[in-house]
Amino acid sequence: MEKLRIMSVFGTRPEAIKMAPLVKELSGREEIESICCVTAQHREMLDSVLEVFGLTPDWDLDIMTPRQTLSTITSKCLTGMDEAIDALKPDLILVHGDTSTTFAGALSAFYHKVPVGHVEAGLRTYDKYSPYPEEMNRKLVTAIADLYFCPTESNRRNLEREGITENIFVTGNTVIDALKTTVVKDYHFTTEILNDLPYDSKKIVLVTCHRRENYGQPMEDIMSALAHIARTHPDTILVYPVHLSPVVQECAKRHLEGIENVRLTAPLSAGEMHNLMARCCLVLTDSGGLQEEAPALGKPVLVLRRETERPEAVEAGTAKLAGVAYDDIVSMADQLLTDPAAYAAMARAVNPYGDGQACRRIADAILWHFGRGPRPEDFRS
Numbered sequence: 001m002e003k004l005r006i007m008s009v010f011g012t013r014p015e016a017i018k019m020a021p022l023v024k025e026l027s028g029r030e031e032i033e034s035i036c037c038v039t040a041q042h043r044e045m046l047d048s049v050l051e052v053f054g055l056t057p058d059w060d061l062d063i064m065t066p067r068q069t070l071s072t073i074t075s076k077c078l079t080g081m082d083e084a085i086d087a088l089k090p091d092l093i094l095v096h097g098d099t100s101t102t103f104a105g106a107l108s109a110f111y112h113k114v115p116v117g118h119v120e121a122g123l124r125t126y127d128k129y130s131p132y133p134e135e136m137n138r139k140l141v142t143a144i145a146d147l148y149f150c151p152t153e154s155n156r157r158n159l160e161r162e163g164i165t166e167n168i169f170v171t172g173n174t175v176i177d178a179l180k181t182t183v184v185k186d187y188h189f190t191t192e193i194l195n196d197l198p199y200d201s202k203k204i205v206l207v208t209c210h211r212r213e214n215y216g217q218p219m220e221d222i223m224s225a226l227a228h229i230a231r232t233h234p235d236t237i238l239v240y241p242v243h244l245s246p247v248v249q250e251c252a253k254r255h256l257e258g259i260e261n262v263r264l265t266a267p268l269s270a271g272e273m274h275n276l277m278a279r280c281c282l283v284l285t286d287s288g289g290l291q292e293e294a295p296a297l298g299k300p301v302l303v304l305r306r307e308t309e310r311p312e313a314v315e316a317g318t319a320k321l322a323g324v325a326y327d328d329i330v331s332m333a334d335q336l337l338t339d340p341a342a343y344a345a346m347a348r349a350v351n352p353y354g355d356g357q358a359c360r361r362i363a364d365a366i367l368w369h370f371g372r373g374p375r376p377e378d379f380r381s
């Protein structure tokens with residue numbers, strides 16, 4: 001029987017971290033020929049992930065430009081994907097999550113009448129502009145997709161409410177699969193500044209912030225709050241690997257550079273990031289991926305957003321929505337840094353997002369879809 005040609009398409013750092021273990025799983029299946037196409041919507045941050053996971057793309061659209069707009073990303077991806085699909089002739093295209101690459105990848109597959117599998121399907125805030133443009137991207141991909149790989153049961157319910165009744169698989173999130181390969185005991189950091197941190201005598205607070213809907217006043221307020229938290233808690237060190245977006249770089253440096261107990265670093269490789277998270281005390285972030293990883297490592301999270309499409313950790317009590325207002329962020333961080341009981345109540349390892357078997361379930365579901373194997377069992381937290 002001929003092998004199935006499964007083409008994974010991704011372009012940003014989080015998609016790469018979450019698709020890398022799946023590409024590897026697919027490559028290990030004898031019924032499948034796994035093809036990897038990157039848009040390089042992110043360049044350096046994507047290449048770092050490819051290196052960590054030892055992946056070499058079969059096709060690279062290399063689209064990134066500084067301060068790129070949503071329209072440029074989408075149109076460049078669409079044009080580039082035409083050539084890739086014509087040349088590689090996949091039986092199924094896999095896209096991940098909610099970026100511009102995700103949307104353009106799915107739309108391009110549709111134009112070529114190639115079926116689409118959506119990894120990390122069914123996340124919703126039901127606010128069209130938050131996260132922006134991600135909420136709309138994932139809804140549009142839902143309309144196009146043929147197979148839905150939902151991380152959680154609640155994601156499945158979101159799709160069912162929208163009338164999707166077939167081909168939904170609850171798999172867990174592939175980020176937990178990735179985390180199982182990157183976090184190691186006695187990890188030695190290659191970023192010198194991370195080896196030198198006083199993990200035993202200070203509280204390490206891990207910070208990231210990059211979302212487009214936070215650009216402008218919300219990001220100004222978040223960064224001022226972070227500066228205040230650092231200044232008023234000398235027993236902490238805030239470590240902030242700053243996203244390469246020029247908007248974020250400028251704002252973070254203006255507010256935080258020069259504060260004695262703040263360490264602004266370049267983006268970390270996934271290995272460095274995951275092992276730093278494993279050693280930190282608290283995570284302050286607007287990142288989707290960090291919201292999923294920190295609970296698995298038992299680290300409390302304050303989410304620097306007004307809403308979240310990842311309510312599972314909030315429901316489990318290990319994450320809280322801090323919002324984007326200065327006073328709220330400061331008071332919630334104060335509480336966790338000064339009240340041991342409040343901290344202990346949130347510092348529990350829970351696994352609402354996966355058990356590390358998501359990639360196996362997705363590969364099995366694809367084979368089932370093409371009549372080549374049994375349907376996988378669903379992930380239950």
Ligand code: UD1
Nearest residue numbers: 012041042043044045046065066067068099100244245246
């Ligand atoms: C994108 C995704 C967002 C995701 C985020 C993860 C969209 C619309 N947004 O947002 O959902 O949460 O990635 O990080 O798809 N840059 C570099 N080098 C890099 C990466 C980025 O220089 O390796 C700079 C470039 O100037 C680029 C800018 O960052 O133009 C913004 O990148 P872009 O992909 O447009 O948006 P993100 O905010 O990263």
Ligand code: UDP
Nearest residue numbers: 014017241267268269270273287288289290
């Ligand atoms: N990450 C990383 N290095 C960093 C910051 C984040 O490896 O300096 C990882 C993080 O652990 C997670 C993913 O990147 O796996 C999240 O990416 P990001 O926050 O950029 O995007 P989001 O998840 O919000 O879409």
